[in-house]
Amino acid sequence: MSDPLRLGIAGLGTVGVGVLKILRDQADLIAARAGRPLVATAVSARSRDKDRGVDISGLAWEDDPVTLATRDDVDVFVELMGGSDGPAKAATEAAIAAGKDVVTANKAMLAHHGQALAEAAEAAGHVIRFEAAVAGGIPVIKALTEGLSANRVLRVMGVMNGTCNYILTRMQSSGLPYQTVFEEADKLGFLEADPELDVGGIDAGHKLSLLASIAFGTRVDFAAVQLEGIGNITIEDIEQAADMGYRIKLLGVAQMTGRGLEQRMQPCLVPDSSPLGQLEGGTNMVVLEGDAVGQIVLRGAGAGEGPTASAVMADVIDIARGIRLSTFGQPAAGLLAARGASSAVPAPYYLRMALMDKPGALAKIATVLGDNGISIDRMRQYGHTDTAAPVLIVTHKTTRAALDAAISGMDVTGVVAGRPVALRIEQV
Amino acid sequence: MSDPLRLGIAGLGTVGVGVLKILRDQADLIAARAGRPLVATAVSARSRDKDRGVDISGLAWEDDPVTLATRDDVDVFVELMGGSDGPAKAATEAAIAAGKDVVTANKAMLAHHGQALAEAAEAAGHVIRFEAAVAGGIPVIKALTEGLSANRVLRVMGVMNGTCNYILTRMQSSGLPYQTVFEEADKLGFLEADPELDVGGIDAGHKLSLLASIAFGTRVDFAAVQLEGIGNITIEDIEQAADMGYRIKLLGVAQMTGRGLEQRMQPCLVPDSSPLGQLEGGTNMVVLEGDAVGQIVLRGAGAGEGPTASAVMADVIDIARGIRLSTFGQPAAGLLAARGASSAVPAPYYLRMALMDKPGALAKIATVLGDNGISIDRMRQYGHTDTAAPVLIVTHKTTRAALDAAISGMDVTGVVAGRPVALRIEQV
Structure with a gap:
């Protein structure tokens, strides 16, 4: 020896x-x-x-x-x-x-x-x-760098902040609002000293940027990650998404598009029957998609003494065994700077808004969507509370740019109270 | 270069x-x-x-x-x-x-x-x-050998034959009997030339014996794998298991017990809400449990051109990168022969039997179970068809030996038609 x-x-x-x-x-x-x-x-x-x-x-x-x-x-x-x-x-x-x-x-x-x-x-x-x-005890860096080394990677997705997933699933199971569950999580010691690292998606965004570098052979570019935290998710969003067969997750997605590398860390809707949709509590999940291997799903503890130490020691044992790889899977000096693409990949969206009790209000909203080339898959209007009625719309596939234009257009109609909430429905 | x-x-x-x-x-x-x-x-x-x-x-x-x-x-x-x-x-x-x-x-x-x-x-x-x-495109050999190298492995489980999982989930979704679905799978080309390799659990047993060697540092011992195929699983078992919140899977389990290495490949009940329970169709899943990392779940395609070639090429690329590990994670010459343990780990069991329409029949069965130290968690008796009534029993934890003794004892009572079906309920 x-x-x-x-x-x-x-x-x-x-x-x-x-x-x-x-x-x-x-x-x-x-x-x-x-x-x-x-x-x-x-x-x-x-x-x-x-x-x-x-x-x-x-x-x-x-x-x-x-x-x-x-x-x-x-x-x-x-x-x-x-x-x-x-x-x-x-x-x-x-x-x-x-x-x-x-x-x-x-x-x-x-x-x-x-x-x-x-x-x-x-x-x-x-x-x-x-x-x-990345993702605590789950050997995802190894799976991506080595296990999928023969694949052109198509997409990397993940729920990689256990605290956010705890908050979102606890809101769903308890029916409690965000602020109450946030305070619970804080008392349980689940939050970083600066909670924005967790609930603002920064910690998970850091992880996503590292996976993207390995997956696409590009320089780590955290600044290009579109970050959106979970602080605006209401219990109504969670309940209404559930009602339509979805769960809300803080989901990271990285994929190479014709317009560049897209990196997003944002609350998304995923089908409740999918592995990501079924992920509860503080557990992490990473989904790797390659052109040859198809979809690989990895699930495990994303934090904690044992799981994280297991990952640290696996790296040390690799070194002891003589495994010497480039940090990001190929020589860093040769990595290219990726052009960043901003939500270039179309998707269906979930829209929630409060519609004022005015004649023709719904028609105006529908017209604005149509004018921006967005068609409606499903729509639900709930009973009026005071002066505004909650309206939920699930769109067919559209771009974020078209959606943002439509949301601005809705503002002009004067029939929407406040700003609509728009959440991407990620196809998993 | x-x-x-x-x-x-x-x-x-x-x-x-x-x-x-x-x-x-x-x-x-x-x-x-x-x-x-x-x-x-x-x-x-x-x-x-x-x-x-x-x-x-x-x-x-x-x-x-x-x-x-x-x-x-x-x-x-x-x-x-x-x-x-x-x-x-x-x-x-x-x-x-x-x-x-x-x-x-x-x-x-x-x-x-x-x-x-x-x-x-x-x-x-x-x-x-x-x-x-093992498990096609899923990088499970790498995850176990390298990713979990700092862990004492506690248990390895897996659904590693896609054909069997296809048959079992298709029976459940269609309500068709085993033989019909088996013939469908054959026509679809899902079966090996010798179907017993699939439905007899042999192929999956081969895979389990390889994982066990890496996990426990023992010599591969396929002969010690307790093999039981899916050919005796009836549509009634699948439906009644579902009714009680379970799915039936051909599940491989390897764990080191106080009495030796237990390796089983057999139909088991798992909770329908668990990742294993939710696994549908031809997909594979491997669950690795380590003392530090906890439970890691890996899911992906277990067969097919792309996934399998992805795994072959990952090995080749490892070699090109200079990664040179012992075949089973430590020098083969130092691997020990494990003592084989046969179902040493107690578990709850699912029992199905046909009870004759005789006074005191159920009491006799309950007595036999009690005499063998087996207590009943749940019991259901269905209406009589002809002369026999289907009875389902879920036991509390017991050993396979006690259960086999009880089944022999039931035979003697003369109130059971045919031989009871006993399926282990694996705690996942």
Whole structure:
């Protein structure tokens, strides 16, 4: 058996502790599989003395993760601090410069700096792996980069933020409004310190941008992700969508269109009988579509100590086994900048609006839609409450541009109270 | 870019043709991902002149796959002939002896000879990869061997024969009896030349034995798989199971128990709301459970030209990328023979029997169950048809041994017509 592979771990929160536990509890199993022992040699975290339920007294301690990343007794720098910049980025750059391989769970850092970091690592002959950054324990980076390597990828979709899926499914099961369930989730500790990272779709958008790079051979382009959070989803939307056979999910979709790469992270309707529609609670699901393989669905825990540590350690074991791939599946220096396309792919849409109690109101709305080339698949008008009646429309396939034009046109008619809600119905 | 990786392909049926099409259509994409071109140099099949929809005139032809496997211009021998022995095995052995890597879709060969072939390949420093042998296009070998490499695997489950799942779901949706749907499937070309490979669970059992070896670090032991086909499943079982919230699936389960390795491929009841319960038609699903990662579910096409060729080519691209793993995830020479355990894990069972119209009949059955330590969770008696009344019983958790003893005991009472049907209810 070869020499041990030595890990320097920066960040001892939930995931870091999970990694130390796996190293402690599964040493023999992992050595047998990796062909060599794996050992943590040094760690770094905010506080040295906190009780984490795992003994770190035998490990070297560094206050500064940059120092940790460059230690002679570290072969692989395991970055579990988080944050797109600051210490995480500085330490990762230092590790690469010092000739280390890097394993990270940091989607924000890679979404913003993945291209530069990958180029630096690859120029120096080192690898950066990030299975844990996307969909927690689900081996989706591996499935896409390696399992589907013979496919032209057609589309990548995913529910990749468990907190949002928890909120949406809890609203549905309880009938409670968004704000109440949001506060519940906060009390349960499900939300990031900045909740907008979750409910604004930013965290999930980071993940989508990484998958898109691998899928389409393009540079990571998080800025081009169309982001829309779940904060405007009402309990009425959820109930009415359910009534028509749909579920609302914060769904990420990346696909290459004739006009460029489309990356969307937004609330969508999906059929309630589809695997995505049936996904409940905090679980994640990623759907990969390739020209040869068809549709592959992967489902599992998207967060948590065990699942995320499992993904981190899978990357480390890959390195121990001698698996050395380009960060995004092909050399970073050769990745092209994708032209970004904005909702170029037509789809049916769900529209909800409050129609004023005026003669001919519905006819005016229907006319505006028709004028914009949008035909109606299904329409429901509910009884009037006060002065406005809720109206639901499911359109046939149309473009987002035509829909936005129609919504502006509705505004002019003066028969719609407030702004209509428009949600894409994704064909899954 | 490095030299091309040269493939010799034996077998030009559906999968072989799919591989040639991918090599032809995705050459640039694959070269970018693999870091080198991939080319087929030579092929072998039963008939040279058959029109396969793909041009093989530029490739060297060999009548004998053994000759093909040992050609100097072949780096990787791609075995797509099938059959556990005969030419497939001879050519694979010849390839290994001649210093080639091997990629195969042949589950039967590996289930019977995987240990010897892996030992031979590893002793010579070569690899055997077989992603396409299990669950078609789903990258489950990779997910288990690499994605879950940091986990102690707790259980592996799967619906891995699309034909059986087609038959069972078609029975349910149509209300037609087994024999009628079996004949339909035959006419549609869904069945193997020897249908028992499908409906007897043998093909799926081969796959399960390969997954079990990777999951538990044991030698492949197909002989120890408890095999039970779907031929005795009646439309009444399907309807009554549905009535109680279950679906019947040909489900493979492998788990390590205190008494040894349990491998079962048998019809089971699973909750209709579970991912396995919701799996319709010819699709495959594999569920992997690890101590850290929890439950990972993988779903996709289990057969067909594109999906299977996708898996074959993923293995080839892995080799081109320099990924060189032991066949079963750790050196074959170190794999232990598992003690086989037979249904050691207790479970609830579904029991169906025809009860004669005699006073006290039900009491006698209940007594026999009680005498064997089996308690009843739910019971339904239907109206009498002629002289016997269908009775359904769902038991609480019990062992198969206790259940078999109870069934023998029922026989003695003289109140049961025929032999009761007993199906395990797998907790998923």
